[in-house]
Amino acid sequence: MKIRAILRMMKSYRLQIAGIMALSLLVSAFSAITPFISQSMIDKGLVSVHIPHVIYCVVLLVLFFLLKQIIEYVQKKIEIDISNDVAKNLQMKSISHGMKIKSLYYKDQGIYKIISDAFFDINALLSIAQSQFLTIFILIFEIVGIGVGLYLLDWRLALCVTALIPIKYVLNCFLSKRAERISREVRDKNQAYHRWLEDVVQGMLDVKLWGLHDKKLKEYGELVTGINESSKRQILLQAKNNSVGASVEQVVLTGLYVVGAYLILGQRLTLGGLMAFLSFASYLTLPVTIFLQLRYVLQQIKPNLESLGSFFQMEEEGGGQLPPGNTVERIEFSHVGLELDGKNILQDVNFTLRRGEKTAIIGENGSGKSTLINLLLRLYEPTTGQILLDRVPISQYKIEDYRKLFGVVTQDIHLFHASLRDNICLDGAPLGEEARIPFCTDFINGRQEGYETQAGSGGAKLSGGERQKIALLRALHRDAKIFVLDEPTSNYDKESDEDFNHYIRQDTHDFLLVVTHRRDILDCMDQMIELQNGRIVGIIKKEGTKWQKTSFSKPFAQS
Numbered sequence: 001m002k003i004r005a006i007l008r009m010m011k012s013y014r015l016q017i018a019g020i021m022a023l024s025l026l027v028s029a030f031s032a033i034t035p036f037i038s039q040s041m042i043d044k045g046l047v048s049v050h051i052p053h054v055i056y057c058v059v060l061l062v063l064f065f066l067l068k069q070i071i072e073y074v075q076k077k078i079e080i081d082i083s084n085d086v087a088k089n090l091q092m093k094s095i096s097h098g099m100k101i102k103s104l105y106y107k108d109q110g111i112y113k114i115i116s117d118a119f120f121d122i123n124a125l126l127s128i129a130q131s132q133f134l135t136i137f138i139l140i141f142e143i144v145g146i147g148v149g150l151y152l153l154d155w156r157l158a159l160c161v162t163a164l165i166p167i168k169y170v171l172n173c174f175l176s177k178r179a180e181r182i183s184r185e186v187r188d189k190n191q192a193y194h195r196w197l198e199d200v201v202q203g204m205l206d207v208k209l210w211g212l213h214d215k216k217l218k219e220y221g222e223l224v225t226g227i228n229e230s231s232k233r234q235i236l237l238q239a240k241n242n243s244v245g246a247s248v249e250q251v252v253l254t255g256l257y258v259v260g261a262y263l264i265l266g267q268r269l270t271l272g273g274l275m276a277f278l279s280f281a282s283y284l285t286l287p288v289t290i291f292l293q294l295r296y297v298l299q300q301i302k303p304n305l306e307s308l309g310s311f312f313q314m315e316e317e318g319g320g321q322l323p324p325g326n327t328v329e330r331i332e333f334s335h336v337g338l339e340l341d342g343k344n345i346l347q348d349v350n351f352t353l354r355r356g357e358k359t360a361i362i363g364e365n366g367s368g369k370s371t372l373i374n375l376l377l378r379l380y381e382p383t384t385g386q387i388l389l390d391r392v393p394i395s396q397y398k399i400e401d402y403r404k405l406f407g408v409v410t411q412d413i414h415l416f417h418a419s420l421r422d423n424i425c426l427d428g429a430p431l432g433e434e435a436r437i438p439f440c441t442d443f444i445n446g447r448q449e450g451y452e453t454q455a456g457s458g459g460a461k462l463s464g465g466e467r468q469k470i471a472l473l474r475a476l477h478r479d480a481k482i483f484v485l486d487e488p489t490s491n492y493d494k495e496s497d498e499d500f501n502h503y504i505r506q507d508t509h510d511f512l513l514v515v516t517h518r519r520d521i522l523d524c525m526d527q528m529i530e531l532q533n534g535r536i537v538g539i540i541k542k543e544g545t546k547w548q549k550t551s552f553s554k555p556f557a558q559s
Helices: 001-046 051-098 101-108 111-131 135-153 155-162 166-200 204-211 212-263 271-300 302-312 369-376 399-402 421-424 440-446 464-477 492-507 520-524
Strands: 331-338 343-354 358-363 384-389 406-409 480-484 511-515 529-531 535-543
Touching: 001 051, 001 271, 051 111, 051 302, 101 271, 111 166, 111 302, 155 166, 155 212, 155 271, 155 302, 166 204, 166 212, 166 271, 212 271, 271 302, 302 480, 331 358, 331 369, 343 369, 343 384, 343 440, 358 369, 358 520, 369 480, 406 464, 421 464, 440 464, 464 480, 464 492, 480 520, 492 520
Parallel strands: 358 511, 358 529, 406 480, 480 511
Antiparallel strands: 331 343, 331 384, 529 535
């Protein structure tokens, strides 16, 4: 994301910005007239002791001041509304993009880190959007108005003040380069902190069990110290920028007394003109200072713009536009392969699933079973080959509609910090037939709050088996055509396991696909697909109560 991208975001606020500019023209007019009123008050009122003229000038100055304050208040209100709206839209866009990017990015960096980094960068951008970015429109008109007034008062003094601008600009350029470098350090160290925090939060149980408290606390201290040191350098550089600029400005403004004295002696300037000029000279340098400060801040957030730009360049899922049909007859894997980080995870996978079949996918750990499911769910994309749904590549289907075909129980079950009802009915629809499955619902009905029981963070208030039962109810609630279960009973007790197997025998989904290490569930299946080192080593179909061929690894050998 570049500065031009920010400016493009502002296009939708053209009317509001035009209003700010129109009001700024009024402020500019007041700013141009005010020095002459002050000069007149001194020369014709105070020096001549003409009290009515002094009162007249004072009334005008107060009136102009009050009008300027009202205008600036209205401008600020418009500015805040625009700023808040830009902030909300940018954050909404970021969180939406973060939820849509391909799952491989999560595997590489972790979703918490990706989103945290993006929001860190957004906050850096908002630091100018909420304070100075829109102010620049007001300042430009103030500079013009005051500048015109001061040049009309005395062009020689005005030239002395104008000479400040290139001097401050050169200093600003020098310090801005250092600001960008330090800002990059701050960004990198915050990203390292987000990576560390995600790792520790996910591994908190291991931190406790392996006594890693002191080690992780030390790591945290080192990370925070690094961030604080870089932030300190950033703040001190900002202070140095302000101090150097203020010092140069003070030298020039103080020197104006000497120049003004010579002009008065030569009768080319009145005392009132000098006093008015000196009073308003700082009003000319202040907008210039803020303008250069904005340039400094823009340079400072350049690394954040680059980082946020990289975030928005992450490829999103989807691409297809076809709607799936009302019925699905077959799912086909044709020469499917997947390579991740230079390693072949799946190679030349070929098989067909037909409507009405119940299929088990078996194999040792790391053989590619869950990866195969992720490909079917379009969480990954094949490196080679293609997956077909009724002879159409699944990539051609609109991804949201395609995923509605599936009811899924994953290995890593996530429950939201909400009631059991809300965790089952993610679509907001009322409970249906799934609430009549005793082995899944008995433990819910046995609780005092029933379906309103809170699951806790990540389902922490439930046991592993209970979480799997909620996940099964959730999958059934969708009433999908394709039922995909990845190790759905790994935490079940024996009785629940038997009840599950009985339920699966009676299952009527168009397709049932189960990844499992448990042998007893195989009797409920119509066919088995065995994976070994990313390749299919056996596809065995059941004939009656017998398997047609025995070519499976030892844990699943049939007698």
